[in-house]
Amino acid sequence: TTKKNSRYEIQTLTGWLLKQEQAGVIDAELTIVLSSISLACKQIASLVQRASISNLTGVQGAVNVQGEDQKKLDVVSNEVFSNCLKSSGRTGIIASEEEDVPVAVEESYSGNYIVVFDPLDGSSNIDAAVSTGSIFGIYSPNDECLADVDDENATVIVPLAPLLQQKQERCVVNVCQPGNNLLAAGYCMYSSSVIFVLSIGKGVFAFTLDPMYGEFVLTQENIQIPKSGKIYAFNEGNYQLWDDKLKKYIDDLKDPGPSGKPYSARYIGSLVGDFHRTLLYGGIYGYPRDKKSKNGKLRLLYECAPMSYLVEQAGGKGSDGHQRILDIEPVEIHQRVPLYIGSTEEVEKLEKYLA
Numbered sequence: 001t002t003k004k005n006s007r008y009e010i011q012t013l014t015g016w017l018l019k020q021e022q023a024g025v026i027d028a029e030l031t032i033v034l035s036s037i038s039l040a041c042k043q044i045a046s047l048v049q050r051a052s053i054s055n056l057t058g059v060q061g062a063v064n065v066q067g068e069d070q071k072k073l074d075v076v077s078n079e080v081f082s083n084c085l086k087s088s089g090r091t092g093i094i095a096s097e098e099e100d101v102p103v104a105v106e107e108s109y110s111g112n113y114i115v116v117f118d119p120l121d122g123s124s125n126i127d128a129a130v131s132t133g134s135i136f137g138i139y140s141p142n143d144e145c146l147a148d149v150d151d152e153n154a155t156v157i158v159p160l161a162p163l164l165q166q167k168q169e170r171c172v173v174n175v176c177q178p179g180n181n182l183l184a185a186g187y188c189m190y191s192s193s194v195i196f197v198l199s200i201g202k203g204v205f206a207f208t209l210d211p212m213y214g215e216f217v218l219t220q221e222n223i224q225i226p227k228s229g230k231i232y233a234f235n236e237g238n239y240q241l242w243d244d245k246l247k248k249y250i251d252d253l254k255d256p257g258p259s260g261k262p263y264s265a266r267y268i269g270s271l272v273g274d275f276h277r278t279l280l281y282g283g284i285y286g287y288p289r290d291k292k293s294k295n296g297k298l299r300l301l302y303e304c305a306p307m308s309y310l311v312e313q314a315g316g317k318g319s320d321g322h323q324r325i326l327d328i329e330p331v332e333i334h335q336r337v338p339l340y341i342g343s344t345e346e347v348e349k350l351e352k353y354l355a
């Protein structure tokens, strides 16, 4: 519970970030990056809420009832997220699930943080007004990641980004960093409440958007995921495409024998919503590889690594079935990996079945 000195005192996200800065947990630049992300999330929250009123539902390129061209909400959300980060002046490179390649931010004048994000995840849910979310991760521009322009494995060419410019006119920065290097990660869930969940490496905190103040207000401190939980969230429509070991695991959850109670199935089809429930109630979320998708569906950089960082900060586990997600070194920015995430005991149990 949150300690309040007076009934009028609220702890806003901005106030909380400033306290963290004062305590030396994050620097002033990162504080600015995080508050620009929270601004993007507020904007996206209002776009999501008004989507069907302002003709933001439907498919990209379609024509609406007034005969105007439509933009899909995930495309608009990408613009909102990118613009907020660019105008913060503190992000050197942004990589979005919606863009083919990472983008160097020329407006950046200090900080130069690398931000990876999925601006609107679970977008197939929008037209039915079901939960969606934004996911992000923040890396520092590590000098060790600087490489020669001729390096074929380098990921992005940064033209004249100020800090890097001192070293060479054009240099190359590798956005493909393992989750282990994350400085911060979080998500914003657009649901019956708008909830911003964040970790800066010292636990997981949740802030709820107060529609009266228009501010994110601290609502949960140091969230700990239950050690176990009897809820599983998998798209079981893919069952026939799964590996036999995984089928056996799911069969056993449903049929624990005469003594046990079967697990409950819950699946929104929105990683942020399914993850948020798992974080609070315990259990396991999984997106396995299958016969059609050899590496599953979810992206390592924008989805799996930030969520694994958060779950570990809350005392849980994120795995690809065999190894820790945060240890995986990405080789390309849109890389996909299988994801099993949630309560420690549940993820370990699954790993035993897959071994």
Ligand code: AHM
Residues within 6 Å of the ligand: 097, 118, 120, 121, 122, 123, 124, 235, 269, 270, 271, 272, 274, 297
């Ligand atoms: P998206 O990035 O295209 O929105 O896809 C990611 C979403 C996740 O939010 C969700 O967990 C998953 O896809 C659901 O996939 P499926 O419909 O195959 O179950």
Ligand code: MG
Residues within 6 Å of the ligand: 097, 118, 120, 121, 122, 303
């Ligand atoms: Mg996504």
